[in-house]
Amino acid sequence: MENLEQACAIVLAAGDGKRMRSARPKVLCEVLFRPMICWISDTLGECGIQDVCAVLGAGADLVRQAVPQFSWVEQKERLGTGHAVMQARAFLESHRGGDCAVLCGDAPFMDADTLKNAYLLHKKEGAAVTLVSAWLDNPTGYGRIVRDEKGDVSSIVEQADADEETLRIREINAGTYWFSVDFLLDALNRLRADNAQGEYYLTDVIGIAAAQGRRVCGYQAADSRVAMGANDRKGLLRLNEMARQAELERHLDAGVEIVCADGVVIAPGVSIGQDTTILPGTILKGKTIIGKNCVIGPDTVIEDSTVGDGCQINACQIEKSRLDEKIKIGPFTHVRPNSHLKAGVKIGNFVEVKNSVIDENTAVAHLTYVGDSDVGKNVNFGCGTVTVNFDGHDKYRTVIGDDCFIGCNSNLIAPVEIGSGSYIAAGSTITDRVPEDALAVARARQVVKPGWAKARRLRLGPRKK
Structure with missing residues (x-):
């Protein structure tokens, strides 16, 4: 030629x-x-x-x-x-x-x-x-x-x-x-x-x-x-529909299952492995790579990210991140740029991960923020945990070793390190390094005053309606 x-x-x-x-x-x-x-x-x-x-x-x-x-x-x-x-x-x-x-x-x-x-x-x-x-x-x-x-x-x-x-x-x-x-x-x-x-x-x-x-x-x-060109928004919509249908057909021919194409939009640079299922409302953008035997969607947006084989992603947004194999996340999870979730990680509802590495088989079940953190293997995050990464001026990292248990409603104030095998008691605010295999409790001691509530009611009288 x-x-x-x-x-x-x-x-x-x-x-x-x-x-x-x-x-x-x-x-x-x-x-x-x-x-x-x-x-x-x-x-x-x-x-x-x-x-x-x-x-x-x-x-x-x-x-x-x-x-x-x-x-x-x-x-x-x-x-x-x-x-x-x-x-x-x-x-x-x-x-x-x-x-x-x-x-x-x-x-x-x-x-x-x-x-x-x-x-x-x-x-x-x-x-x-x-x-x-x-x-x-x-x-x-x-x-x-x-x-x-x-x-x-x-x-x-x-x-x-x-x-x-x-x-x-x-x-x-x-x-x-x-x-x-x-x-x-x-x-x-x-x-x-x-x-x-x-x-x-x-x-x-x-x-x-x-x-x-x-x-x-x-x-x-x-x-x-x-x-084909476009001179107005109607023409542009026609171009988008033509391009969308061509991409859907390309992936169907490659062995991807699309149960229903409603709301499914796949950009030209996207790669999807065989036997992966794409559910309605899924939008795949940029240079995204999806592995084999995954279930993506419904209502999921993935942009410029890599998803390994066997992952399940339900109602999530993922940007410029890497997910290894057999990860389950969602619904309502946001994985922000520069995050790496390793094999077997489970991320539940209302969790946000940003600029963090989460190692194998760690579970972040719900209502948690993991930002600027390096998390080890087999860690369990209780509900409501926050890695507090920003002091109003600079951002800092949190390091959590393998096999840690982070109790519900814990705040880890970065920069801070939690040693492997440690246990953080629920409701703690951790500001100092926790050594390996330790228990850290950082909360006010409970005080019980018998009869206090009854005396208050008698003093104040009936509650106003």
Whole structure:
């Protein structure tokens, strides 16, 4: 295959978010939790295309934060797609003798295989231009691809300009092109804005190539979704639904059980092992990895985390953490970033774990906060335990050894260490180190005053209603 690493790309990303009713540029609207332009960035990276120039408009700084690896130019006036590419003339000049892809930053489903295969056709046929097309059952609104007797593209006819015969054509322009850079630079100089909108259209380059007797090829994509974009929130919802369904089908084909797809959303970077069951309301985001034979959900959100084999996670939120095998947590558990739960750990309802390591077979049953802590094996936390990690200025760690028992309603004031095998009496507030195998009691001694309550009632009289 031709070496795409020597090719470059221009991404058209100057559209604002007005029709989206958004303050952000349109390309930053998300499909499955990822900005649309990042889908294009992933595709270019998979192709090995590293030299990319984004054409940006209002909100350029926000887009640059999303794709910092791209160089960029600004399109100060919105005068059409051809005008957008004109802004990248200096970028194109530095790539004379090569080839350049032009893609839309708001068409997230352009995939690497389509882009690679279009490039193969472009090089094989020695074309000046190769465009990507798609076949739609309902092509209304799209520019139609008109081919000559040899099968080359002779023109792109927009919906408003098409006659009845042309309107019957179902092959449409997907908005992605490969150009010979030398030809493109010359063609940009020939573009004219002699149309009702007063804009420079990149599609007019097709006619320029045909007039010069240059070859214009069309690569028909296997998947028509490559042409799909979004101009408003309804369109964005359609893209999300299409992407969601594709991800569900990918995991079903890989042996994942989805009992009911209601509310199940899985991002493209997620990996799920065989025989894992995903229950309704489960949202898996980022680079999450789920092992085999797990039960995830219902009503669970996991982001950028690793979950080992055989785990059960019920109604939880887990962020940027690692769970080893055979862990059971939930319902209503929050595992915050930088936590590591080791094999056999059990976390119950209304427990929060943050920036902590909890070793094997430890149980944190309910109503407990474990923050900035290193907890050993076989530890039992009673209800209402708090590792008090923040003094109002700095945060400190709590260290708990193996085989400890932490009684209910205990406060462990960090920095503090509880030695292995120790027992913390319920209701204690621990401020000093507890040695191994010790009992620590840190609470006021109980005082009983017989008859005190009766005497009080007699003194105060009947209770007011």
